[in-house]
Amino acid sequence: MDDKNYSLYGLPVAIVLAYVPHVVKGAIITKSLGKYNNVNPRSQLEKVQSRMTKASYEMAKRADAAHHNGLEIFPIFAGAVLAGNFAGLPNSTLNKYSAVFLTARFFYNFVYIKNSNSIVAGLRSLIWMVSIVSCFGLYLEAAKGKL
Template sequence: MSNTPLLMLPAATAVAYAPHFIRGFIVIYYTKKWNNISPRGQLEKVESRMTKAGWAMAKRAEGAHTNGIETLPVFFGAVLAALHAGVAKDTVSFYSTFFVASRVVYNIVYILNTNQLSALARTGIWTAGMVACFKLFLAAAATKY
């Protein structure tokens, strides 16, 4: 599909925000409440009403969300630079789809992470996604437009 790279932009956004909602569901599961007046500070306020494991999972979901937001500008820039420079759409489609897929796996591994091995896997997955972005930047830089 020729519009795949552009479709990956909202897909990446959705994947970046998914852990935010997962965190909310975890909090609601353990506390049966949600404070929408001050949602950013809610996790610290409810720690004593959650199990240690539940709170830790919610904290990891929050971390996955923050990391997703931090990587979005790099991804958007890479895709838009590649498209603007005229990089082959198949190439941009491959790397943009790879990035989004890596972020889905990253979120799962991050949220479920409970040991050093899965933490190392998370870092490897993050690295693979960022390499895809840099491949797009390099491909854009290599074109003559």
């Protein structure tokens, strides 16, 4: 791999990863009901619960939760990437931490949406931990680089 800095490209990728579960939720609702209400989409899931199968409703709820979690963790990741770039960390370090975060978020979404039991939920939590630790690692590397 070349030594270019790809970490800033990770920011829009992280945003896309945060919105993939939202699209999945919309697809589940549309598949269940044959349409999607774009007039008031935020309250739609609760309104249509009685017309969906329990499995579809639960999966849509998990997709919604994964979407919100992606939005919640994005500023932490963005701050870490920006701190690392500001500190002048080596590109390989920036790329490594960014790749770990983005890979973890991809698997987090998949596992969260497909989750069906407490073992899988534990795996989801472990994957979340990998993503947050990658951010903390980047912050720590940035702090060391500026000392």
